[in-house]
Amino acid sequence: MKLHLSKYLLLSLCIGGFSTNQIKAQSNDFGNIPYQNPLNIPIQLAANFGEIRTNHYHMGLDIRTQQRENLPVVSVADGYISRVYISPYGYGNMLMVTHPNGYTTLYGHLNSYMPDLAAYVTGKQYKDKSWQQDFTLPPSAFPVKKGQQIALSGNTGGSQGPHVHFEVRDTKTGMHYNPMLKGFTVPDNIPPNIQAFYWYDKRYSAYQSGPNTIGILGGNGQYKAKTVLKVGTPLIGFGLRAEDKTSNSPFYFGIYKAQLIADGKQIFQFTLNDFDNEQSRYVNAGIDYKRKMSGGGNIQYLYKLPGNQLNIFGGTVNNGILSLSDTNVHHIIVNVFDAEGHETNLNLEVQFDPEMHTDENIVTSDKMIEPNRPGRFSTPHADFIYSEKAFYDILPFQMKEAASTNTAQLSSTIQVESGLIPIHDFYTIGVAFNNGVPDNFKQNSLLKLLSKNAVYYAKGQISGNRLIGKFNRLGNVSIVLDTIAPKIIPINFKNQTVISSNSQLRFRVTDNYGELDSVEGFVDGDWLLFVQRSNTFTYKVDDHFPMGEHLLKIRVKDLAGNVKEETYSIIRK
Numbered sequence: 001m002k003l004h005l006s007k008y009l010l011l012s013l014c015i016g017g018f019s020t021n022q023i024k025a026q027s028n029d030f031g032n033i034p035y036q037n038p039l040n041i042p043i044q045l046a047a048n049f050g051e052i053r054t055n056h057y058h059m060g061l062d063i064r065t066q067q068r069e070n071l072p073v074v075s076v077a078d079g080y081i082s083r084v085y086i087s088p089y090g091y092g093n094m095l096m097v098t099h100p101n102g103y104t105t106l107y108g109h110l111n112s113y114m115p116d117l118a119a120y121v122t123g124k125q126y127k128d129k130s131w132q133q134d135f136t137l138p139p140s141a142f143p144v145k146k147g148q149q150i151a152l153s154g155n156t157g158g159s160q161g162p163h164v165h166f167e168v169r170d171t172k173t174g175m176h177y178n179p180m181l182k183g184f185t186v187p188d189n190i191p192p193n194i195q196a197f198y199w200y201d202k203r204y205s206a207y208q209s210g211p212n213t214i215g216i217l218g219g220n221g222q223y224k225a226k227t228v229l230k231v232g233t234p235l236i237g238f239g240l241r242a243e244d245k246t247s248n249s250p251f252y253f254g255i256y257k258a259q260l261i262a263d264g265k266q267i268f269q270f271t272l273n274d275f276d277n278e279q280s281r282y283v284n285a286g287i288d289y290k291r292k293m294s295g296g297g298n299i300q301y302l303y304k305l306p307g308n309q310l311n312i313f314g315g316t317v318n319n320g321i322l323s324l325s326d327t328n329v330h331h332i333i334v335n336v337f338d339a340e341g342h343e344t345n346l347n348l349e350v351q352f353d354p355e356m357h358t359d360e361n362i363v364t365s366d367k368m369i370e371p372n373r374p375g376r377f378s379t380p381h382a383d384f385i386y387s388e389k390a391f392y393d394i395l396p397f398q399m400k401e402a403a404s405t406n407t408a409q410l411s412s413t414i415q416v417e418s419g420l421i422p423i424h425d426f427y428t429i430g431v432a433f434n435n436g437v438p439d440n441f442k443q444n445s446l447l448k449l450l451s452k453n454a455v456y457y458a459k460g461q462i463s464g465n466r467l468i469g470k471f472n473r474l475g476n477v478s479i480v481l482d483t484i485a486p487k488i489i490p491i492n493f494k495n496q497t498v499i500s501s502n503s504q505l506r507f508r509v510t511d512n513y514g515e516l517d518s519v520e521g522f523v524d525g526d527w528l529l530f531v532q533r534s535n536t537f538t539y540k541v542d543d544h545f546p547m548g549e550h551l552l553k554i555r556v557k558d559l560a561g562n563v564k565e566e567t568y569s570i571i572r573k
């Protein structure tokens with residue numbers, strides 16, 4: 001994560017051989033229509049398509065903006081603005097342009113939209129009484145020309161530094177294309193690096209045994225194992241840590257394709273061509289999740305887990321698991337590619353030795369979860385219900401409970417596995433309140449999940465003596481009481497503050513659990529447009545604030561339902 005943050009925050013970079021090449025059509029597959037860069041500067045990437053992120057593959061290109069905001073963002077081709085999305089998270093301020101060739105492009109983390117669109121969006125926000133938006137537009141509303149400025153770049157939403165997130169999607173299916181394969185390329189003559197190579201004992205599942213390191217030598221596209229790998233199991237799988245580099249960026253990117261060849265025959269391949277947003281969470285099935293969550297980096301499997309439904313695999317035999325039926329030496333080649341076709345090879349010899357003892361610490365349980373099958377487990381005070389998509393491989397499941405000694409906690413702590421095990425979708429958990437918890441406390445309670453040092457809350461629904469809610473991570477679940485309302489902290493105003501047409505009103509909100517349900521501002525009861533950045537809310541004075549002295553009311557509600565209201569008398573001159 002640190003490495004990723006630094007990509008955007010680094011202020012001075014030594015960029016050897018900085019190229020002024022703009023994105024160019026090397027193999028113009030963008031529906032055979034001419035297009036240009038989304039920015040009027042040389043393109044330098046901070047991230048490519050397919051990079052491994054928390055719970056998803058990166059689904060577009062992150063284009064650097066010279067550590068600056070407010071650079072003009074232009075439409076890459078003729079088309080029309082087809083969707084607008086505004087959120088404090090994710091894409092931030094985003095828009096999409098639909099082109100006549102069947103492609104739609106997406107531009108994220110923007111600061112502002114072109115003036116006529118901005119005016120339309122503001123009108124809609126006032127009409128809906130909501131700053132957050134997600135709506136589509138017809139072709140006639142905002143047609144745009146190739147090269148026309150559509151927005152200014154920024155750093156909004158889930159962004160760690162100024163950049164534009166750019167995507168190419170199929171207009172009909174919404175499928176995400178790898179933009180590097182649609183002609184949007186950057187200068188690159190460097191093959192991927194293989195940082196480390198591993199093998200797994202595939203008599204066991206991904207959650208029963210861990211990786212074994214294979215020593216490798218080499219660089220510049222050619223690697224080999226230091227020695228013949230001898231294993232005491234007839235079933236093995238491989239994994240690698242690899243990264244790609246381009247010629248004009250100091251950063252490392254995700255690899256595009258990997259191939260495993262055993263004795264001259266391909267037994268596994270993945271290619272990050274294009275896939276669906278919904279499928280992106282399968283990244284957790286494509287990597288050694290336990291290792292990642294333990295801080296060991298991203299090992300990408302060169303085999304497919306049984307519950308991995310992502311459509312990136314081609315030509316696999318036995319899901320890429322090597323079956324050693326004899327004690328001969330077998331030749332393994334791993335080929336790793338970037339999207340420009342640069343190739344890196346790794347050569348290895350492997351031999352099965354039945355005399356060898358390779359059993360390590362194999363995790364087992366009396367509750368074994370099978371992939372691709374829904375199920376349910378219960379303890380005296382909790383139920384855990386999961387879907388058929390939940391688990392990618394056989395899981396020796398652990399679920400226990402422990403009584404709480406904390407008075408702010410209204411239940412036992414239910415340990416549902418740990419944050420080291422991935423779960424694909426939301427599961428349902430019902431937790432019983434401790435005996436004697438009064439009804440008014442139940443109304444103000446939340447489900448709390450502690451998963452690998454991160455805390456999540458869910459509102460939950462009361463059903464009898466249980467609170468039932470959903471999470472999509474595993475860990476320790478309990479019920480906590482929240483009777484403390486959020487705090488409203490004005491930043492640049494107080495009672496009797498005088499404002500004018502170019503003023504802003506800004507406040508911050510804090511909450512004991514950091515879980516806000518809604519934040520609203522009103523003048524004399526009429527809704528005002530406050531823009532959210534993290535936990536700061538800003539209103540830029542416009543026609544909605546009348547001249548003279550008026551009552552500004554701010555109303556904040558947290559997830560548990562606690563409400564705080566403050567009013568201020570503000571004078572507009």
Ligand SMILES: [Zn+2]
Pocket residue numbers: 047058060061062164165166
């Ligand atoms: Zn991005």
